[in-house]
Amino acid sequence: MRRLDSQTDVNQFIPPAGQVDFPDDPTAQQALGQQWTVNLTGFTQQGITGDPWNATNSANNIWYFNPLTTDTKGYGYAPIQWNAFPGRLAYYYGGGGGSNSQNLKLPDVDLLALADTGRTTTGTPFANLPTITNPCTGAVTPYGPYGPRGWQDEYCEWSVQRDAKNNIVRIDFTCENPEYWNTLWMIDPKRVLALYQQILGKPQILLEDLYLLDPVSSQPVIDPSTNRPAYNPLNKWNSGPVSTATQGGAIHLTSTPNTLQTEIGLASAATVPRTVGNSNAQTLICCAQYGQPARNSDPHIGLSVNQLVAPQDPAQAANKVTLANPPGLYIQMPDFSGYKTPDNTPASEFWTIVRGTPSLTDANGVQLPGNYILHATFEVPASKGYTVSDITINGQKIQWAGQVARTFFMQITGMGLPQQSAAPVQSCVGTPGTELAQPLQLFHAAVFNAFIKTNVPNVMGMQMSLASNSTLIAPIVKQGQSNIPMVMTADTVSGSGLPSVSATQGLTVKVTGMTQATYAVPGNSYPGEVFVLQLQVSVAADAPLGLQGLWLTNAGQQKSKEPFPAALNVVAA
Structure with missing residues (x-):
């Protein structure tokens, strides 16, 4: 024991x-x-x-x-x-x-x-x-x-x-x-x-x-x-x-x-x-x-x-x-x-x-x-x-x-x-009238590019990349780093122009481009098409340490109330 x-x-x-x-x-x-x-x-x-x-x-x-x-x-x-x-x-x-x-x-x-x-x-x-x-x-x-x-x-x-x-x-x-x-x-x-x-x-x-x-x-x-x-x-x-x-x-x-x-x-x-x-x-x-x-x-x-x-x-x-x-x-x-x-x-x-x-x-x-x-x-x-x-x-x-x-x-x-009291009862999960851009996963660009370009043979005979076997462990960035190449995968991106990504105090994120790819976001049984946003992330020397969330906002939409939590992990330089 x-x-x-x-x-x-x-x-x-x-x-x-x-x-x-x-x-x-x-x-x-x-x-x-x-x-x-x-x-x-x-x-x-x-x-x-x-x-x-x-x-x-x-x-x-x-x-x-x-x-x-x-x-x-x-x-x-x-x-x-x-x-x-x-x-x-x-x-x-x-x-x-x-x-x-x-x-x-x-x-x-x-x-x-x-x-x-x-x-x-x-x-x-x-x-x-x-x-x-x-x-x-x-x-x-x-x-x-x-x-x-x-x-x-x-x-x-x-x-x-x-x-x-x-x-x-x-x-x-x-x-x-x-x-x-x-x-x-x-x-x-x-x-x-x-x-x-x-x-x-x-x-x-x-x-x-x-x-x-x-x-x-x-x-x-x-x-x-x-x-x-x-x-x-x-x-x-x-x-x-x-x-x-x-x-x-x-x-x-x-x-x-x-x-x-x-x-x-x-x-x-x-x-x-x-x-x-x-x-x-x-x-x-x-x-x-x-x-x-x-x-x-x-x-x-x-x-x-x-x-x-x-x-x-x-x-x-x-x-x-x-x-x-x-x-x-x-x-x-x-x-x-x-x-x-x-x-x-x-x-x-x-x-x-x-x-x-x-x-x-x-x-x-x-x-x-x-x-x-x-x-x-x-x-x-x-x-x-x-x-x-x-x-x-x-x-x-x-x-x-x-x-x-x-x-x-x-x-x-x-x-x-x-x-002492009961949890409130809710209706079944449904689709809202207006869907917001949803962050799915954040990677260092070098890791994502290798994952998504590595083909995984399988007996189903289906196209599958190694990105499907990634994890949602928050990538680490250091205080004082600038222009870090990163990739965010996302769902329901819409509108004209690139969406924006914002963060808590001490983090600046610039969206530099967007493509599409197909993989199974960890936890999913089947792959699906996602948007792939190329980012440059800069971290202030006094940025708060620890897990930080990110907001993804479509052009012309209001920012969601909730950020995607634990997107990245800020550590001391």
């Missing part, structure tokens, strides 16, 4: 599972904690702000709270769990209630093959399967999310290692969020390398394998936030569902909606009681427009959070809600009751928690519910003389990692604060 420190951890957002990744370097661990707290504070601000630009009933989610700035006396925990296997596969292609152009119903073995490889047992990729229909909007699209393992969209992803006979010898399951690994990289890329080598058992991994490369020159891209090479979250060792000695592996999540910032945004939006009530998960998600319908995760998470805020039992108190600290997504222990091994060794002996902890106690000595596993492997030692594929689950030999995924759940842990 891991216990959180009562002195330091109550004042910071704690790394997932209380993980200490610099055990021999307290200075680096402190820097990591500080940067992680900055990042999570920004995500929390963004979640509470919601969308005041081009949606109605979708902003000011004040029943979600920041645990670092709130008196949490009287708190309680609520585990929210869902199955790790992709629910949308069964919904659309397993006869689970979904609709598509051919009313396709695949055998279960094909669903397992799709979950593991992106192809059916006969080799048919997602790109050649029928289109699907969104049950909320009626939109018809190819199956997504795109990406090398984008279909593993329940906040759990895996890679599989097989032997020459196609037997499974090792499965890596991960639920680690990409924002944390990007934060680790900001502190010490060499530590990231060591962890890659250790976690995957691959000492052959090189530091340069993890670099973001300029697609034209093939040289490392220098990130102005750190003045070091930028990180490629889809590097060859964290890409796809197959792991070999030369590539592949699962270190952190890569499916575009599988981000912690998204999870915080979903939970924030779910704190609003709706006129449709909260007895049906799909009805609620269609009304509130958070997350992706038909997943195991999003509809259930939203309903569970909403029921904490507005309990169905009137005798229960309403609650303000947040993700318990440490915020994260966590694998739960599998149910091994249906497993059988050739020599009757308990299958649980082959399940190894590589990162995380079976249990966690908070700074007050209260045990949090559930398990706090970040990365686990299922692997039979070579000395046993058999492989994972010789183990059965409910009488069926393990041919696919998805069979194992079906035996465990994922979890987020909610924290509730009882309230």
